[in-house]
Amino acid sequence: MPPLACPRLAFALALAVAGCGGAGATADATGPSTPYVITVSNYMEAPASLGAPAGATVLVQNFDDFDHWFSSSVAPGVYVHSAVGGFDLDLELPARGVRSFALPAGLAAGTVVPYFCRLHLKAELTAGSLTILAP
Numbered sequence: 001m002p003p004l005a006c007p008r009l010a011f012a013l014a015l016a017v018a019g020c021g022g023a024g025a026t027a028d029a030t031g032p033s034t035p036y037v038i039t040v041s042n043y044m045e046a047p048a049s050l051g052a053p054a055g056a057t058v059l060v061q062n063f064d065d066f067d068h069w070f071s072s073s074v075a076p077g078v079y080v081h082s083a084v085g086g087f088d089l090d091l092e093l094p095a096r097g098v099r100s101f102a103l104p105a106g107l108a109a110g111t112v113v114p115y116f117c118r119l120h121l122k123a124e125l126t127a128g129s130l131t132i133l134a135p
Contacts, residue, residue: 034059034100038128040068040093043120045128053133054107059100060093068093069118076114076127085111085132109134 036052038045041063052058062068071081072089081090087107093099111132 037061040064048127049129049131051131051133052103053135054103054109055105055135057100057102058130059098060091062093062095062097064095066095067097067119070115070128071118073114073116076129078114079116079118079121081118084113087111087113087130089113089115089130103130103132107132 034057036050036056036058038047038050038058038060040046040060043064050058060070070089070091070093072084072087073080074082074084082088085107087104089101091099091101109132113130113132115128115130
């Protein structure tokens with residue numbers, strides 16, 4: 001079965017090989033597992049909106065055969081890299097790669113951090129966002 005037919009299974013296999021977790025927005029995926037996962041396939045992020053508490057590690061898996069580079073933005077559809085609510089996402093994601101980043105402790109619950117791919121801008125088929133949940 002091709003990886004895109006069952007992304008969760010392919011993702012689990014990638015984790016078994018690469019590990020997951022990390023300490024920063026550009027950290028390689030090594031360390032403990034996390035329930036907060038974004039998958040990227042065919043220019044789409046799933047889920048398009050992910051909720052996670054401050055301090056959580058978010059894992060990002062790229063199923064595409066090309067790189068992505070996700071950056072935070074002040075609003076959906078604004079393709080300018082900027083920090084939001086004290087969080088600055090700047091994540092280079094290689095083709096078929098796995099990366100992770102940590103949401104800093106102390107981020108306010110309810111904060112919404114839109115993000116976009118610097119390499120593909122309007123070609124992305126979904127607009128991604130992270131929402132900080134109460135602990």
